[in-house]
Amino acid sequence: MSKVFTIAEGLENMGALRTGGQGSVYKGRRVGPIMTAVKLIPTPIYHESEDDKNFRRFQNEVEKLKKVNQEPNPNVVKILSSGLTESGSFPFIEMEYIEGPDLEELLQPPHDKIFTIKEAIKVADQLACALSHCHKVGVKHGDIKSNNVKFNIHSGNYVLLDFGLAIMSDEQRRSSVRNAGAIEFMAPEQNDGQMLFQTDIYSYGVVMFELLAGQVPFPLTDNSENARNTVRLKHIEEMPPDLLSLRQRNLPATWSDEKKATEMLVPDWLVRLINTCLAKNPESRYANGIALHDAINKSSISGATNGELQAENERLRALLYDPIAKNAAMEDQSSNVQISKPLFILMIILLVSSMVMAGYYTLFYKNNHVDPNKNSTFTDSVRSDTANKTNSIGDNGVPLGQNPVNQNPDSTNDTQKIKPAKQQPDNVPDTSIKPQTDTTNTTPVNPEQGDANNDQTQALQTSSEL
Incomplete structure (x- = not known):
């Protein structure tokens, strides 16, 4: 040693x-x-x-x-x-x-x-x-x-x-x-x-x-x-x-x-x-x-x-021992708005539903809705077409201008005369059922349109006589 x-x-x-x-x-x-x-x-x-x-x-x-x-x-x-x-x-x-x-x-x-x-x-x-x-x-x-x-x-x-x-x-x-x-x-x-x-x-x-x-x-x-x-x-x-x-x-x-x-x-x-x-x-x-x-x-x-538990423990101890930290924590809580997760999800669902309903209204309901003041002409044209169809039907229920087909094959007549349709007066009352509309806002039927329909009826009668 x-x-x-x-x-x-x-x-x-x-x-x-x-x-x-x-x-x-x-x-x-x-x-x-x-x-x-x-x-x-x-x-x-x-x-x-x-x-x-x-x-x-x-x-x-x-x-x-x-x-x-x-x-x-x-x-x-x-x-x-x-x-x-x-x-x-x-x-x-x-x-x-x-x-x-x-x-x-x-x-x-x-x-x-x-x-x-x-x-x-x-x-x-x-x-x-x-x-x-x-x-x-x-x-x-x-x-x-x-x-x-x-x-x-x-x-x-x-x-x-x-x-x-x-x-x-x-x-x-x-x-x-x-x-x-x-x-x-x-x-x-x-x-x-x-x-x-x-x-x-x-x-x-x-x-x-x-x-x-x-x-x-x-x-x-x-x-x-x-x-x-x-x-x-x-x-x-x-x-x-x-x-x-x-x-x-x-x-x-x-x-x-x-x-x-x-x-x-x-x-x-x-x-x-x-x-x-x-x-x-x-x-x-x-x-x-x-x-x-x-x-x-x-x-x-x-x-x-247990980091989260320890952090919470430290925060509570800070609030207990330090009034400055306590005031700071109260200010942070007052400036922040906290929303629970279920409530947040519900708000998102309501927002999306509102957007879908707004889109549906814009695409379908608003485009199909017609203003009565702007669509009176369309209603009058429907009435005229209904009247024309009524006037062009003969007494036998056959439309004027068409030849009825002979259903008997043994008939010796090659042709069959068609009875002339009765002369319809110029102004025939419209007996067809008309849709009820607001008459206060409708426009009277155009006279020129009525004369055109009568001319068409006379032409059909003339052709049937020939």
Whole structure:
């Protein structure tokens, strides 16, 4: 096992990055342009043998960390090497250096005090993915907090880093919690030196609460022993405050009213997930990072499937919490006229029926209707034709001008004389039945037309005498 601290051959010390109760992190540089991060663990190892309890623990945890990197994960920092320092015999873990701000820095000015819903869901998914990846191989992080999650400016991913607390003994962890640990992110069972998979789940819930509410559930007012004990007791006994109320209070003043209303629509499944993570009893939380990540995936899929219900839920919540959105919704409803689908279809049918009836009236009824004033001449001509037909019928019922056919084949007469038709006076009364018409608007029969009919009758009589 290699030994470092000066730092060893090929590894230069670039200065301390962060110092805490669980150890100090230094920026290291290998020979060449590769930058690394070195985690020093304050657990001295005096003998590199199986007889040393701390050495055995360190070796076991290093083997687990190697398994973490056997399958690369974009949300977990890469472990490059491990060993003991040349001076002091402190264990160290060398990790890749992630360039970018951590979550704690992203919550400080000039950044907004809270994350947007979209970005918070991204952190929730990627951090849960990192925990799932570690818990699959049995690695517990033990020190999840906002400054141990960094945003990689090159990949755009959030990365979990700073492993090493699991290597510490139970007594060392208890001492760290009391004196230098980030008490705001620690689970209740950590006061007894326990570290479970559910311990990481609790710290995860505190991080997500901070991103959405703008503060941790139980803030530390100062670093005094009394203040730390107060926060520790609150984690054990008190329920977290209402997340949405704190978010409403910490909305940035620079946001527009529309954005404020939108950013208050935190999905219900995300609020429930955070509350489950913050349960006092470890058994009431998600069992591990695998169960946590599965819950996020199922909730997000369910939200996409019930998109219409979720949109309606968000609209109602906006009306409840934001009077501006309520007034806007009322204005939209007053300006829009909504018609049900059956009523719309009925209106279309009535419109088409009206058009058909109008076309029928135009093509048939109007063209066949005759004005009596304009059609009197036609009525008079019908009367004249009827009179002519009556005058041209003889006494024997045979029309004048036609020879009756001899029906007897044995008759010796080749021809039969036709009796001359009786002379009809010039003006014969019309005895035919005439259609009743409105006599007030009819025009008298034309005398010239009557003389023409008499001339035709005389011509027929003359031809029959010949």
